[in-house]
Each structure stands twice: as C-alpha cells, then as structure tokens.
Amino acid sequence: MIRTLLAVTALCCTMPALAKTITVEAGADAQERLQEALILAEPGDIVELGAGTFALTDGLSLDVDNVTVRGAGMDKSILSFAGQLGAGEGLLVTSDDVVLRDFAVEDSKGDGIKSKGADRIVYHAIRVEWTGGPKATNGAYGIYPVEGSDILVQDSVVRGASDAGIYVGQSKNIIVRRNTAIENVAGIEIENSFDAEVTENLVTENTGGILVFDLPNLPQMGGHNVLVARNAIINNNTDNFAPEGNIVASVPAGTGVMVMANRNVQVVENAMINNGTTNVMVVAYTQSFDDANYDPTPRDVYIADNVYGRAGFAPDFDGGEQLAAAFGGALPAIVYDGLGTGLIVNDAVAILNLGLTKVGQSPTEAKPTLDTERGAGEAVALSPIVLPASMEAALK
Amino acid sequence: MRTFLAAITLCVAGFAVSAAPTKPIAPVSDAVIMAAGMPKKLSEYGFFTDAAGWTPNKGVKLYRLNSALFTDYAEKYRYIYIPAGQQAVADGDGRLQFPVGSALIKSFGYKIDGEDRLLETRVLLHRADGWIALPYVWNAEQTEATLKVSGTRIPVRFTDPSGNARDISYAVPNKNQCKECHSLSNAVVPIGPKMRNLTHDTLDMLLSNAMLEQPGRDHPPIPDFANAAMPLESRARAYLDINCAHCHNREGSASNSGLFLTYEEESPVHLGVGKRPVAAGRGSGGFAFAIAPGEPDQSIMMHRLKSLEPGVAMPEVGRSLVHEEGAALLSEWIEQMEKK
Numbered sequence: 001m002i003r004t005l006l007a008v009t010a011l012c013c014t015m016p017a018l019a020k021t022i023t024v025e026a027g028a029d030a031q032e033r034l035q036e037a038l039i040l041a042e043p044g045d046i047v048e049l050g051a052g053t054f055a056l057t058d059g060l061s062l063d064v065d066n067v068t069v070r071g072a073g074m075d076k077s078i079l080s081f082a083g084q085l086g087a088g089e090g091l092l093v094t095s096d097d098v099v100l101r102d103f104a105v106e107d108s109k110g111d112g113i114k115s116k117g118a119d120r121i122v123y124h125a126i127r128v129e130w131t132g133g134p135k136a137t138n139g140a141y142g143i144y145p146v147e148g149s150d151i152l153v154q155d156s157v158v159r160g161a162s163d164a165g166i167y168v169g170q171s172k173n174i175i176v177r178r179n180t181a182i183e184n185v186a187g188i189e190i191e192n193s194f195d196a197e198v199t200e201n202l203v204t205e206n207t208g209g210i211l212v213f214d215l216p217n218l219p220q221m222g223g224h225n226v227l228v229a230r231n232a233i234i235n236n237n238t239d240n241f242a243p244e245g246n247i248v249a250s251v252p253a254g255t256g257v258m259v260m261a262n263r264n265v266q267v268v269e270n271a272m273i274n275n276g277t278t279n280v281m282v283v284a285y286t287q288s289f290d291d292a293n294y295d296p297t298p299r300d301v302y303i304a305d306n307v308y309g310r311a312g313f314a315p316d317f318d319g320g321e322q323l324a325a326a327f328g329g330a331l332p333a334i335v336y337d338g339l340g341t342g343l344i345v346n347d348a349v350a351i352l353n354l355g356l357t358k359v360g361q362s363p364t365e366a367k368p369t370l371d372t373e374r375g376a377g378e379a380v381a382l383s384p385i386v387l388p389a390s391m392e393a394a395l396k
Numbered sequence: 397m398r399t400f401l402a403a404i405t406l407c408v409a410g411f412a413v414s415a416a417p418t419k420p421i422a423p424v425s426d427a428v429i430m431a432a433g434m435p436k437k438l439s440e441y442g443f444f445t446d447a448a449g450w451t452p453n454k455g456v457k458l459y460r461l462n463s464a465l466f467t468d469y470a471e472k473y474r475y476i477y478i479p480a481g482q483q484a485v486a487d488g489d490g491r492l493q494f495p496v497g498s499a500l501i502k503s504f505g506y507k508i509d510g511e512d513r514l515l516e517t518r519v520l521l522h523r524a525d526g527w528i529a530l531p532y533v534w535n536a537e538q539t540e541a542t543l544k545v546s547g548t549r550i551p552v553r554f555t556d557p558s559g560n561a562r563d564i565s566y567a568v569p570n571k572n573q574c575k576e577c578h579s580l581s582n583a584v585v586p587i588g589p590k591m592r593n594l595t596h597d598t599l600d601m602l603l604s605n606a607m608l609e610q611p612g613r614d615h616p617p618i619p620d621f622a623n624a625a626m627p628l629e630s631r632a633r634a635y636l637d638i639n640c641a642h643c644h645n646r647e648g649s650a651s652n653s654g655l656f657l658t659y660e661e662e663s664p665v666h667l668g669v670g671k672r673p674v675a676a677g678r679g680s681g682g683f684a685f686a687i688a689p690g691e692p693d694q695s696i697m698m699h700r701l702k703s704l705e706p707g708v709a710m711p712e713v714g715r716s717l718v719h720e721e722g723a724a725l726l727s728e729w730i731e732q733m734e735k736k
Binding site: 031032033035036038039040057058059061062063084085086087088089092094108109110111116117136137138139140141144146147162163167169170215217218219242243244245246247287288289290291 | 545546547548549565567570571572573575576579582646649651652654665666670671672673674675676677678679680681682683684685696705706707708709712713716
C-alpha cells in the first residue's frame with residue numbers, strides 16, 4: 001500500500017531526482033571505496049575525488065550514464081596505478097554523457113583512461129602521465145576514446161605514452177583542443193575517425209607530433225574530415241620508443257604532422273618548428289594488408305597558412321641522410337610519397353616528392369623531386385564540429 | 397568431486413525434506429530475483445538449501461559446458477534457475493534465451509588443505525529491464541556470501557592439476573568487470589549457455605525437466621578443448637571461443653580490435669592470421685602479427701596468453717596464472733599452420 005502510494009507520488013513528481021555528490025578521499029582501501037562509488041553512482045551524480053594520492057591495485061571502471069568524476073585539480077587528485085595487478089587500463093568508461101575532469105592518472109600498466117562506446121564524453125583538465133618519462137614499458141595510450149560519437153578532450157596533459165598521448169580511434173565528431181602532449185611516441189593521433197578538429201594544442205618532444213591515420217581490417221575505416229589547425233608542433237625529436245609491431249613504431253623521430261591513408265585533411269595555421277625529419281609528411285599505408293574495403297592512399301590533403309621553422313635536419317629513416325645531403329643538408333618542410341590524389345600546398349615551402357607510383361613500393365625505387373608549388377587552390381571547407389551544448393557547458 | 401556430491405545431494409534432497417517435515421525449505425525467491433536493487437546476501441535468493449552453498453534448491457539445476465573458461469584453475473559450479481512452468485528457448489544461433497525471472501549462478505572455489513572451499517558466487521539475474529551481474533564473496537566460515545560490487549582480491553594457496561603449489565591473489569571481478577565480459581552491444585548477456593557448448597547430459601536434463609523448449613534444429617557441439625581425441629583445429633577454436641570471444645567479437649568489449657575469435661568466424665585475418673596489432677601497445681611484445689602462421693613464438697596471441705603483466709596479459713580480467721594446457725594447445729595449433 002505504502003509502496004504503491006510512493007510509486008504514484010514519484011510518478012506525479014516531474015522534478016528529477018536530486019543529483020548527489022559522492023566524495024571519495026584518498027587513503028586505505030581506496031580501490032574498493034572508489035570503485036564502489038563509481039558503481040553505485042546514479043545518473044546526474046558527481047563522484048568527487050579528494051586531494052591526495054589514491055594508491056590503486058586494479059583498474060577502475062564507470063558504467064553509469066551522466067556521471068561526473070571530478071577531482072581537486074590535475075596536480076592534486078592523483079590516481080596512482082603504480083601498484084596495479086590487473087586490467088588493461090587505469091580507468092575504463094563504458095557509459096554515455098560522462099565528464100572526467102581535474103584529476104590525474106599516473107603509471108597505469110596499460111592505457112591511462114579508455115572510454116569505449118561512450119558517447120558525449122568530456123575529458124577536461126585531466127593529466128595522464130607515466131612519471132618515469134618515455135619508456136617502452138609504459139602503457140600505450142594516455143587518453144583513449146574509441147568507438148564513440150561526440151568526444152571532447154580539452155586542457156589536458158599527457159606525458160610518456162608508448163603509443164599515443166591522446167588517441168581517438170574509430171570515432172565520430174571529435175574536438176581535441178588546447179591540450180599539451182609531451183614525450184609520447186605520438187603526441188596526438190586521430191585514427192579511423194570521421195569529423196575531427198585538433199586545434200590549439202602544444203605538441204612537443206614526442207617522436208611524432210600529430211598523426212592522422214587510417215588502418216585496415218577494422219570495423220570503422222575510411223578516416224576523413226580532419227582539421228589540424230593552430231597547433232604549436234615543436235621539437236618532436238624523441239627517439240621512437242614504441243614496441244615493435246605497432247604502427248607508430250614506424251613513425252620517424254622528428255615528424256611534425258603525419259597524414260596517412262586519410263581523406264580530406266587540412267593542416268592549416270600551425271607553427272611547426274624544429275622537427276628533425278620533416279614538418280609535414282603525407283603518405284600511404286605501406287604494409288601489406290588483406291582488406292578489399294581499405295584505401296591506403298592519402299587523398300585531398302590541404303596544407304596552408306602554416307608557420308614553418310627549421311626542419312629536416314636529422315631525417316630518421318633509411319637513406320634519409322643521403323637524401324638530405326642531396327637537397328642541401330636538410331629535407332624540405334613537407335615530404336610527400338607521391339601517392340593518392342589531391343594534395344594542395346598553399347605555403348611557400350619546398351616539397352620533397354618521393355615520386356612513388358604504387359602503394360607498398362620500395363623506397364629504393366623512389367624518384368625524388370623537389371616541388372616548389374603544388375596544386376595551388378582552395379580546399380573544400382570542412383564544416384565546423386559542433387558538440388551538444390551539454391558538453392561545452394561541462395567545461396565551465 | 398564436489399560437483400558429483402552436489403548432484404547426489406540433489407537426488408536425495410526430496411528425501412531430506414520429507415524426513416524433516418517440521419522445517420520446510422523455502423523455495424527460490426522469485427521476488428528477490430526480480431525486484432530492483434542488489435540483495436546484500438546470497439542467501440536472500442534461496443538458490444541453495446544449505447548455508448555453505450553446495451546444495452541447490454528445487455528448480456536450481458547443475459549444468460556443465462563442453463569447454464570452459466580458464467579462471468586460475470578454480471573449480472566452477474554452474475546452476476540454472478528458471479521460474480516454474482517456464483522454459484528457455486534456443487535462438488537461431490543456439491544462444492539460450494531465458495525467461496524473465498531466470499538466474500544463472502556460478503560458484504568458484506578451490507580444494508584448499510584437502511577441503512573444497514568456495515571463494516565467490518556470481519549471479520546473473522534476468523529482470524524485466526535486462527540481465528544484471530552481481531558478485532558475492534564467501535566468508536571464512538563458509539556460511540554466507542556477501543555482495544561485493546567493487547570486487548576484491550583474496551590470497552589463495554592451492555595445488556594445480558599438475559601438482560604444483562600455487563600462491564595467487566585471486567581477483568573477484570567488480571560489477572562492471574562482470575559486464576565487460578558479459579556484454580553484447582553494451583547489454584549484459586550470459587556467455588556459456590549456448591546449445592553447442594552445453595554437454596549432452598545437460599541438454600538431456602534441461603529437456604527432461606521441461607526447462608528448455610525442444611530446439612527446432614541441430615546445433616553441433618563444440619568439443620572439450622582438453623579432449624586430445626578431437627581434431628586440433630576445432631579444439632583450438634573451441635578454446636578461443638570460450639576464453640576470448642566474449643570480448644573479441646563484433647559486438648563485444650574488444651570490437652575495436654578487429655580481432656574476432658568466435659567459433660563461427662571465417663575470416664583468417666580477423667582470427668588473427670597475419671593481422672597487425674591496432675591498440676596493443678607493449679602487448680605486441682615486439683611482434684608484427686596476432687598469429688604468425690607456423691611461428692607461435694612470433695605470435696602476439698601467444699605472447700599475451702603467456703604473460704602475467706597487467707596491460708599485456710590476456711584475458712585482461714580473471715587470470716593471474718598462465719593456463720599452461722591452453723597455451724600449449726594454441727601453440728600447437730599455430731605451429732601446424734603453413735608458414736607464409
């Protein structure tokens with residue numbers, strides 16, 4: 001009877017249940033207390049992390065929609081996974097409308113924070129760091145949204161990832177804005193994704209700065225519509241420390257921006273300075289593959305209005321040194337393998353065209369030439385990425 | 397051994413009840429299974445008639461799988477409960493569709509100092525809004541199991557099938573980790589009860605108790621991967637199916653990997669043959685392919701199966717030991733593939 005009455009009352013009441021804040025402090029049993037809070041949270045709740053270091057023994061996960069996990073600041077609330085015994089990442093998010101902000105994940109054994117199939121996710125002012133600096137034994141990805149729609153990564157810092165600091169894979173509608181990626185193999189990587197903006201980031205001391213890739217044999221392929229704009233891509237000359245076998249292990253140290261097997265990519269208004277192999281590389285996927293639905297070539301890449309500093313002074317690939325010598329001691333600011341279609345460069349810089357004619361062709365068959373201008377013209381404008389208002393509001 | 401005892405106990409349960417008419421045993425509580433919320437104690441459901449969780453209640457049936465997931469050599473005891481008068485139905489793929497109100501119960505334990513002990517019991521409850529997975533941890537006295545949504549770790553010392561003493565930190569999964577494996581298109585589903593993976597005896601039992609609708613077609617069984625008399629290929633594929641494919645399928649938690657290890661998968665590259673890693677990181681071990689045909693020692697799959705390091709080890713959850721027998725089987729399978 002009372003039950004029924006309560007149920008009816010609840011039905012009549014149009015106000016949503018009051019969201020609550022669940023505070024979790026660092027200290028003993030942090031693993032169980034924090035994991036329990038993440039499980040028992042209800043939509044609308046905030047899980048608030050106190051200041052201090054949470055010593056965790058296993059991966060954490062969140063599977064409740066519309067939950068905010070908020071710390072006291074990326075240098076104050078620290079989730080340390082140095083003693084992690086299991087799980088493939090530090091924190092895993094599998095629910096929608098989640099906001100992660102103002103905390104750090106340190107020394108996770110696998111990836112730092114992974115969100116899978118998590119739509120409308122916000123990573124704001126997060127730090128993911130392997131505190132020992134660049135090492136092959138560090139986890140692969142720092143901030144790792146995959147298979148999601150509407151992704152915002154902003155004002156975050158990632159250091160030491162043995163693959164990519166910020167990696168967005170097989171996703172749609174993406175903004176990666178105003179982050180710092182330092183001492184990772186790849187600073188920021190957009191892979192097999194559609195409609196992305198990578199803007200106003202500081203990307204420095206990585207092996208490669210910003211990568212826009214597409215790979216075969218994956219559920220989502222055909223990466224396209226990626227804007228790389230107004231980034232500072234500086235001094236990315238760290239020796240490649242990725243474990244062999246991974247695609248980023250083939251990225252030469254000293255690469256500013258690398259576009260591989262993607263369509264409709266714009267590299268504009270960036271400052272690219274002191275990248276030893278080259279500032280921009282536009283290439284096809286060169287490894288063998290068995291996938292009839294995969295296009296390995298770069299198409300419709302537009303490069304304009306960038307500021308170019310020194311580059312190409314230490315090319316990190318076989319024959320690079322001789323090639324540099326042939327061009328007066330340094331490779332040009334842009335290196336293009338000659339494959340694919342529709343490359344437009346509107347900047348007054350030299351382009352090294354390797355003159356390859358087939359995907360997978362040996363570089364020894366290259367017929368390098370120096371282009372001084374390339375298909376001057378305008379690219380098809382990319383539509384600005386618009387995220388749901390709730391996501392931008394979460395940044396406030 | 398305990399399974400055998402449990403089965404015997406089941407047979408004599410009727411006698412026990414009639415012998416002690418003063419204290420009738422309450423049936424399984426359909427209300428507790430169905431109600432929203434998370435019951436704190438395993439005993440609230442009434443799945444077992446004894447406090448120690450060995451004797452299944454009326455309607456709770458022990459079942460067995462042809463091939464089972466490796467969980468650090470733990471003994472597992474699986475039970476199905478279907479509300480009275482209802483039936484499970486096999487869908488087109490042979491996956492059992494259970495009526496709302498059903499429960500799957502799985503206890504994990506070891507023989508410790510000569511005594512069978514339970515560590516945890518996981519329940520999958522089929523409620524009106526879908527399945528929910530909950531882990532319960534047994535107390536030291538073995539008299540009650542208590543809900544532990546956050547999971548926990550339990551130090552265990554036991555002797556493995558080869559006679560080696562093992563000291564492990566046994567991981568009880570948290571509620572989300574239950575879902576990571578039991579997830580299909582982001583909804584919780586059972587893994588084991590598929591027509592092809594239920595033993596002949598189990599199918600007979602379910603049919604004779606009218607707990608399963610007579611299936612419309614044959615579902616050829618997968619073998620017990622440990623049965624050396626069966627063909628290597630099907631044993632290896634059975635092993636991958638039950639140990640890996642709950643995540644590594646097109647709708648599972650590892651869908652983004654492109655590595656799909658279901659028994660039905662036909663594409664060699666999606667099975668891993670000549671497939672390059674995507675997001676493996678140091679999990680690649682420096683190798684180029686998930687499976688390098690003819691070269692198990694060059695295959696990422698073997699590297700990850702044999703690793704105990706978090707971030708490298710596969711499966712990611714529920715394993716702190718190498719399954720030597722499983723690794724040997726897959727190694728043999730890859731070894732005999734023609735080198736490319």
